[in-house]
Amino acid sequence: MSLPRPKAAFLVTVCSLACAGFSLLWTIRAFRWNPVDPLPEHNARFAELRAALPQGQVFGYIDEPHGSAEKEAAKFRYYATAYGFAPVFIERSVEHRYLIGNFVTSPSPGYFEKLGLRVQRDFGRGVFLLENPKFH
Secondary structure, three states: OOOOOHHHHHHHHHHHHHHHHHHHHHHHHHOOOOOHHHHHHHHHHHHHHHHHHOOOEEEEEEEEOOOHHHHHHHHHHHHHHHHHOOEEEEEOOOOEEEEEOOOOOOOOOOHHHHOOOOEEEEEEOOOEEEHHHHHH
16 A cells, blocks of 8 residues: 555655754754863862972872773873873872872772872872882
């Protein structure tokens, strides 16, 4: 059973208009969508530490241990920190005299001592300046 031509043309027109309407709605939503940029908030956490660090020195970096589900978020935090501290160079390693600690959750008591590190200063909000006594 085939549809008469005028009815088929009408259905094609309605379907085309519906598709165009949904496409327009999605386009409007895409332009309205305004994701929050996490860098300003991330960098604000480090403002006081950044001001206290001497230039021309390489700093180590440590964050909390993470499982495979957290790797991408931890990688983002490291790169965002390194970017925010430029031109100071930050290497993801504990093999430096001074380290920047970046923690989302508070480290357990004795965590740094177990790693052989000393807290030079706790800046709050999960930001630490640490010292590795091996490099004294």
